[in-house]
Amino acid sequence: MFKNAAVAVGLILMATILRLLFLDELGSSYPFVIFYPAVLLAGLYGGLSAGLPATVFSTVLACYLWVDPRRHLPPGHMPDWGKMIVFLAWGIVISVITELVHRRLARTRQLKSQAEAALAEANSKLMLERDTLQAVMNGAGNSHLAYLDRDFNFVCVNETYARTCGYSPEAMIGKNHFDLYPHVENETIFARVRDTGEAVQYLDKPFEYSDKPERGVTYWDWTLTPVRDVAGTVTGLIFSLFETTLRKRTEEALRASEERFRIAFEDSAVAMTMTTLDGRIQKVNQAFSKMLGYSESELIGQRFTELTHSDDLPENLVGVRRLLQGEIASFRMDKRYLTRDGRTVWGDMSTNCVMDPQGMPLYLLTNIQDITSRKGIEVKLQEMNELLEKRVIERTEELREKDLLLVQQNRLAAMGEMINNIAHQWRQPLNALGLNVQQLRLFHESGQLRKDLLYGAVDNAMMLVRHMSGTIDDFRNFFKPDRERVEFSVKEVVAGAIKLVDASFRSNEIAIVVNCPNNPVVFGYPNQYAQVILNLLENARDAFDTCRRSNARIVFNLGCRGKRSVLTVTDNAGGIPDAIIDRVFEPHFSTKGPKGTGIGLFMAKNIIERNMHGSLSVVNDGEGAEFRIEV
Incomplete structure (x- = not known):
């Protein structure tokens, strides 16, 4: 104022x-x-x-x-x-x-200020209601919701509807529904609902996208509900859709699958049954009826236990129990069925539990393959197998006896060779001993036998006896079996083996050369190793018998390769023919004819590779054969 x-x-x-x-x-x-x-x-x-x-x-x-x-x-x-x-x-x-x-x-x-405030409040409430409506519509999940005015223009749509149309919800506001998706029948339905105010509903209504032909025919459940003002006038439409294409196609596929199952069940050559969870037969096919000799009506309602052999029933019941408890997905067994005429037939039975969508058991589906003939064959095969096994045992025993005989023969042959070697070793000492005895007699007859001559002759005789006794010990030690694995010097074993046959080889003018710059020690059976060396020497001597050479020789080279000993035994007897060199270690294979047993090299390879975990091989080196031992 x-x-x-x-x-x-x-x-x-x-x-x-x-x-x-x-x-x-x-x-x-x-x-x-x-x-x-x-x-x-x-x-x-x-x-x-x-x-x-x-x-x-x-x-x-x-x-x-x-x-x-x-x-x-x-x-x-x-x-x-x-x-x-x-x-x-x-x-x-x-x-x-x-x-x-x-x-x-x-x-x-x-009044203007009050009107503007009221308008702002109304706009705020309207925006809130619109946002609330949009949130409610967006929360409808897979449902497609849209609010249209009387001219079928979009006023509000949810995200699912907009996303299906390829727009954002904001971009669809104001667009006309039938400008986007022209459809004369649907437009007529929309107009009728707007004009009459009566809602409509359709189930699995087909629809094809004109802009998405690759989708083919789609199916929808949809309702169209009119929206009225206070005066009862229709001001808009609420359009609600839910796509049922997947359900529709699933139902069609299920119907087709059920039809295929029905055909497969009824026309299958394999016997099939459907059994309730309490064990009553619900459905059978012709193959099962024919297998047991009952009609389909006679089998329906029976318990499967009534058709099962009593000896097979416990295993069958355990399998069903484990199946229903979810411990196993299926079970299979060979079981006997009782036919109408009292016979017993065998079936290879496989049972599965069919589940509902929630994973609960519905019924048991069983496939039965008639294996009665197969079971008869299996019995005969079992009898034949038992007979064959008996014959195999008998034959094996015969072969074992033959192998033992061959081993004995090989041992006797080796002993014969050893006696021959002993003869060679003793021939010179016996000659010397004989000359010594004859000299004593001559001295006695001539009266020249003096004490010093007598004592000298006795000393020479005793020296020869001790030498021969030592030879006996050497051969006895060679034939003594190895009781356990021990560490031994390869060089000493090779020298000992050569000593046993040296006289025999010298008499046959076959030189034995030993090159041992190293003295490796290995863990194994020394006498068995020596037996292998003697076997190789005897084979070489036999080869020289068929291939006379003035400079016959056998060379031993001993060395090391890492932690393993390497011994090569090489002769110049001409080698082994290429056609048979890969077979020389096979049992009972011999190139000596009736003289050979064919198990010498076989036993040598077993000794080195099986008993001493080494290797024994042979190659030709030009002048002869070279055997290689690695232990």
């Missing part, structure tokens, strides 16, 4: 200044002329609170300006009271009118 009064005073002062500026032109005849506009402006600005002070203040100043202020006329020259009253009345009226106008404008502004 103070502000309005101040504005009124300011306007009146401005009018007074103008009145003074034009005092000469106006004189004092029209004291109120310049104040009419000032009072009007004050009233328009502040209404009564500005117009009324302006009117009073103007009247005071007009009375002062009625006379010429420069002449300082006496106050008796007062204005016309009539004009002053008119001015006051006009000022009061203008103030009242402008006050009323101001109040009307203030009320209008208040």
Whole structure:
């Protein structure tokens, strides 16, 4: 209010200044002329609170300006009271009118402000309701929801609907449904629901996307519900869809699968049954009926236990129990069935438990292959196998006896060789012993037998006897069996073996050369190792018998390769023919004809490789054969 009064005073002062500026032109005849506009402006600005002070203040100043202020006329020259009253009345009226106008404008502004606030609140509620509706629609999961106006333009859609159409929800607002997906029948349905206000519902309604032909025919459950205003007029439609293509195709595939199963079940050459969980037969095929001699109607309702041989029933029941408890996925057994005429038939039975979608057992499905003939053959085969096993045992025993005989023959042959070697070893000492005895006789007959000659002859005889006794010990030690594995010097064993046959080989003019720069020690059976060396020497000597050479020789080279000893035995007897060199270690294979047993090299290889975990091999080196022993 103070502000309005101040504005009124300011306007009146401005009018007074103008009145003074034009005092000469106006004189004092029209004291109120310049104040009419000032009072009007004050009233328009502040209404009564500005117009009324302006009117009073103007009247005071007009009375002062009625006379010429420069002449300082006496106050008796007062204005016309009539004009002053008119001015006051006009000022009061203008103030009242402008006050009323101001109040009307203030009320209008208040109403406008209230309307704007109410509109903002309504818009806020509308936005909240729209967001809530959108959230509810988006929360519908796989359901497609859309709200359309009377012209079928999208007002609101959920994300699932928009995503299926290839848009965002915002981008679909305002688009016409049938501009996107023209369909005369559906547009007719939409128009009928809008015009009649009656909702419709369709199940598995087919639809083809014009812009997505690769999808083929799709199927939908959809409802179309009208939306009414308070007056009952349809203002829009709620369109709800749920795609059932997968379910539809699954149902079709299931029906096709059930039909294939029915055909496979009924027409199968394999006997099949469907059994309830309590063991009653629910369905059988013709093959099962024919197998047991019952009709299908006679089998339905029977328990499978009534058709099972009592000896097979416990195993069958255990399998069914484990199957129903989920311990196994299926079980299989050979079991006997009882036929209608009392016979027993064999079946290769395989049972599975069919489950529902929740994983609960529905029924047992069993396949039975008639194996009665096979079982008869198996019995005959078992009898034949038992007979064959008996014959194999007998034959094996015969072969074992032959092998023992061959081993004995080989041993006797080796002993014969050893006796021959002993003969060679003893021939020279016996000759010397005989000459010594004859010399004693000659000395005695000639009377020249003196004590020193007698003692010398006795000493020579005893030396020869001890030498022959040592030879006997050497051969006896060679034939002594090895009882356990021991560490031994390969060089010493080779020297000992050569010593046993050296005289025999010298008599046959076969030189034995030994090159032993190393003296490896191995873990094994020394006498068996020596037997292998003697076997190789005897084979070489036999080879020289068929291949006469003036410079016959056998060379031993002993060395090491890592932690293993390597012994090569090489002769110059011409080698082994390539056609048979890979067979020389086979049992009963011999190149010596009736003289050979064919087990010498076989036993040598077994000794080195089986008993001593080494290797024995042979190659031709040009002049002869080279046997290689690694232990």
